[in-house]
Amino acid sequence: MVKDYQLREKLSVAAKGQKFVQEAPVVIVVCAQTDNHTMTCGQLSYPIDCAIAIDHMTLAACSLxxxxxxxxxxxxxxxxxxxxxxxxxxxxxxxxxxxxKPSAIAPKPRLPLEKITMREKWQNL
Ligand SMILES: Cc1cc2nc3c(=O)[nH]c(=O)nc-3n(C[C@H](O)[C@H](O)[C@H](O)COP(=O)(O)O)c2cc1C
Structure with missing residues (x-):
């Protein structure tokens, strides 16, 4: 977790100049110590493990x-x-x-569930 302003400024540059990286009071840097374990399905485990952790952080943050x-x-x-x-x-x-920002709190329009889910077998949506 990075709070230091100067480090956030540098991280913002490393993030291709995305200003909000510097402006946000905290930047969580999600790292993996990995042996590159691959699951039977062929996917690497560590990016998925990290994505799960990040998503829980986003939900916890939102609830606060x-x-x-x-x-x-x-x-x-x-x-x-x-x-x-x-x-x-x-x-x-x-x-x-x-x-x-207050403008970011409003719910965004979303595709209806029927447009992004299939039932039982693959369907061309
Ligand atoms: C894996 C991943 C990487 C992302 N990287 C960036 C990024 O570098 N800069 C950025 O502004 N948003 C980034 N986003 C956020 C998206 O632009 C978007 O705001 C976010 O996924 C919310 O999507 P929504 O509009 O469907 O709610 C990323 C999102 C994901 C899932």
Whole structure:
């Protein structure tokens, strides 16, 4: 978890200049120490494990009236240098955490469930 302003400023640059990374009072840097375990289905475990953890953080933050934004657009090697993260560790995602603008609180329009779910077998939606 990074609160230091100067570090957040550097992280913002590593995140391709995304200003909100610097403006958010906290940036959670989600890292994995991994042996690159692959599940039987062929997917790597660690990005999925991290995504589960991040999603729980987003929900917990929301329940506290806070806002989050996933940040996947960043240069991993730059983030590692800024935070002294060892080479064998993967930086999977940054999560900016802060107080949302009132305009960001309103629910967004969503596709109806029938447009994104299939029942029983594959269907061309
Ligand atoms: C894996 C992942 C990476 C993302 N990376 C970025 C990012 O680098 N910068 C950004 O502004 N938003 C990023 N987002 C957030 C999306 O732009 C979007 O705001 C968020 O997923 C909410 O989607 P919604 O509009 O469907 O609610 C990312 C989201 C995900 C899931």
């Amino acid at each position: 009236g806070l806002g989050t934004c996933w940040v996947g657009a960043f240069y991993e090697d730059d983030v590692k240098k800024i935070l002294d993260i060892p080479p064998e560790i993967r930086v999977v995602e940054l999560l900016a955490l802060g107080y949302p």
